[in-house]
Amino acid sequence: MTTSTILDHGADSDGSASRFGVDLATTKPGTPGGVFMRQFWIAVFRGKDIAPGEAKPLRIMNEDYTIYRGDGGDVHIVDARCPHRFALMHLGWIEGDDIRCVYHGWKFDCRGQCVEQPAEEPGFARKVQIGSYPAREYIGIVYAYFGEGEPPAFPPFPIRETEGVLDIWNAELVPCNYLQSYENSMDEVHVAFTHAPGGSHAPLAIDLPIVSAEETDWGLLRLGTRKNGKARVSLHYAPNVTRVIVPPRTGMNITGWREIYFHFTPVDDENQVWFIAGHTEANAEEAAEYRARQAEYDKLVAAARPAGDVARELINGVGRYAETRHPDLAVIQDIATQAGQGRIVKREGERLGRSDIAIIQWRRILARELRAIADGKPRKKWTAPPRDVVPTLGF
Numbered sequence: 102m103t104t105s106t107i108l109d110h111g112a113d114s115d116g117s118a119s120r121f122g123v124d125l126a127t128t129k130p131g132t133p134g135g136v137f138m139r140q141f142w143i144a145v146f147r148g149k150d151i152a153p154g155e156a157k158p159l160r161i162m163n164e165d166y167t168i169y170r171g172d173g174g175d176v177h178i179v180d181a182r183c184p185h186r187f188a189l190m191h192l193g194w195i196e197g198d199d200i201r202c203v204y205h206g207w208k209f210d211c212r213g214q215c216v217e218q219p220a221e222e223p224g225f226a227r228k229v230q231i232g233s234y235p236a237r238e239y240i241g242i243v244y245a246y247f248g249e250g251e252p253p254a255f256p257p258f259p260i261r262e263t264e265g266v267l268d269i270w271n272a273e274l275v276p277c278n279y280l281q282s283y284e285n286s287m288d289e290v291h292v293a294f295t296h297a298p299g300g301s302h303a304p305l306a307i308d309l310p311i312v313s314a315e316e317t318d319w320g321l322l323r324l325g326t327r328k329n330g331k332a333r334v335s336l337h338y339a340p341n342v343t344r345v346i347v348p349p350r351t352g353m354n355i356t357g358w359r360e361i362y363f364h365f366t367p368v369d370d371e372n373q374v375w376f377i378a379g380h381t382e383a384n385a386e387e388a389a390e391y392r393a394r395q396a397e398y399d400k401l402v403a404a405a406r407p408a409g410d411v412a413r414e415l416i417n418g419v420g421r422y423a424e425t426r427h428p429d430l431a432v433i434q435d436i437a438t439q440a441g442q443g444r445i446v447k448r449e450g451e452r453l454g455r456s457d458i459a460i461i462q463w464r465r466i467l468a469r470e471l472r473a474i475a476d477g478k479p480r481k482k483w484t485a486p487p488r489d490v491v492p493t494l495g496f
Contacts, residue, residue: 123471125464126278126445128162128367133471138162139248141340141483142257144364144376145236146243147272151176156191156200162247163369166234167191171198176238177211178245180231184215190231240362240378241269258319258338259488261360261380266388268395270377271402273409273432277440279341279365279373285439286343286363287314287459289325289333295438298423299430301348304496305333314459316466319486323459325495333495337463339483341365346494349381357382358494371444401428412436 127134145161146168156169158181165181167190175198183190188204195201199216201208207226208217213233215226235246239256246252260267275282285291293306310325310333321337336344343363364376383391408429415422415437427433453461473480 123468123475125448125467125471126280127370128279129370130162130164133474135162136248136474137467137470138340138367139246140253141248142237142244142246142252142255143341144242144366145178145245146176147269147376148176148238148241148243149269150272151243154195156193156195158189158191160368161245162367164247166245167200168236168243169195169200171195171211173198175211176236176243178234178236179209179211179213180233182231183207184229184231240267242364242376242378253483254485258342258344258362258486260362260378261382261491262488263380263382264384264388265380265382266391266395267378267380270375270379271408271429273375273436274368275373275375275409275436275440276371276413276444277373277442278370278445279367281439281442281446282365282373282375282435283337283341283343284460284463285435286335286345286365287321287323287337287463288457289323289335290456291438295434296431298434299426301431304348307496309456312456312458314462316462317490318484320483321459321463321466322490327496329496331495332493334491334493336486336490336492337459338486341367344492346492347379360492398428405429408432409436412440416441 123133125134128138129135143161145159151157151168151170153170153172153174156167159166159168159178166178167181168176168178170176172195177198179190179200181190182188183202183204185202185207186204188202190200190202193201193203196208198211199208206219207215209231210216211233213231215229218226235252237244237255240260244257289310289312292302293309296302297306308328310327312323312325314321314323320339323335323337324332326332333346338344341364345361345363346358347361348358359379359381361377361379366374366376368374381391405428408427411425411427412433414420415425422437425433470480
């Protein structure tokens with residue numbers, strides 16, 4: 102594995118939108134950023150949050166959809182509204198793998214084809230169709246493909262295959278642009294300060310790493326090298342997934358640190374949802390104890406105030422950051438610092454340094470791809486991440 106320090110650093114390498122002539126933050130349909138994101142599978146929902154026979158509204162990348170689970174258990178995604186009189190499809194009901202509009206009873210199959218119109222002439226239904234979008238489930242998360250042509254290979258990335266426990270965290274609505282959080286996941290230095298209150302990341306604050314990064318066929322590989330020469334390896338899968346080793350939750354450190362798969366999904370340009378799955382290595386006995394502790398932890402979280410509400414109060418000057426305590430404290434700290442930058446951060450005024458090298462690299466990759474899309478030039482052909490490149494703890 103080779104590494105390199107990328108580019109220069111400082112005010113003239115801030116990766117701003119104006120410098121590159123493209124909007125790095127938007128995912129609106131038809132924009133270069135929107136086209137870029139739509140060439141990948143995107144995490145859109147927790148599988149446990151939608152039951153067979155249930156339909157719900159879904160907003161992803163500035164567009165509205167309907168997500169539903171058929172009676173047989175498969176998840177489907179179609180347009181938000183019926184093409185008849187634009188009623189909301191999620192208000193209707195599920196029949197097998199079909200969905201029927203609540204307004205006039207028009208029924209559509211999971212491919213979007215209208216198959217029944219109770220009050221219309223025979224043959225009219227075959228002329229009517231709504232958009233449908235491939236949806237698959239993996240590690241407890243529903244992924245969807247909103248781009249043109251055939252979707253890329255599934256699953257979008259590998260996970261650790263060792264014996265252990267796979268758990269799904271709460272989905273967090275975060276009031277800022279997705280790229281701010283994706284960039285934060287590339288910033289290893291912040292953990293020594295942002296997460297100092299509460300001490301959740303204390304082992305990572307023993308000394309500060311020298312950060313390096315390199316572009317790969319699947320995204321960005323980042324290293325944080327410590328004074329002892331050991332490197333923490335973290336993986337950033339294009340376009341918005343980070344795979345990294347993180348500390349155990351409070352009271353859950355029976356088996357060591359966890360590997361998490363962190364998705365930063367745009368709702369629109371000013372909001373995102375975090376979907377997080379975590380893998381903890383454990384044998385059967387340890388796994389049983391872990392699940393019991395997880396159940397207790399979930400009760401604590403359910404009894405506490407929502408993490409997002411606490412973070413928003415801190416942003417607005419209510420309470421003191423350093424004194425905040427909560428079962429999801431690290432989540433609160435991350436939301437407060439990232440959303441506190443503003444709904445869409447103004448990157449033009451940043452003063453980036455050596456520790457920001459991975460962020461600089463990703464911005465340049467992203468800008469390169471967005472410019473190619475805008476100019477109608479060939480883009481990078483991203484490949485499926487290999488199984489043998491994995492994150493490491495580094496100490």
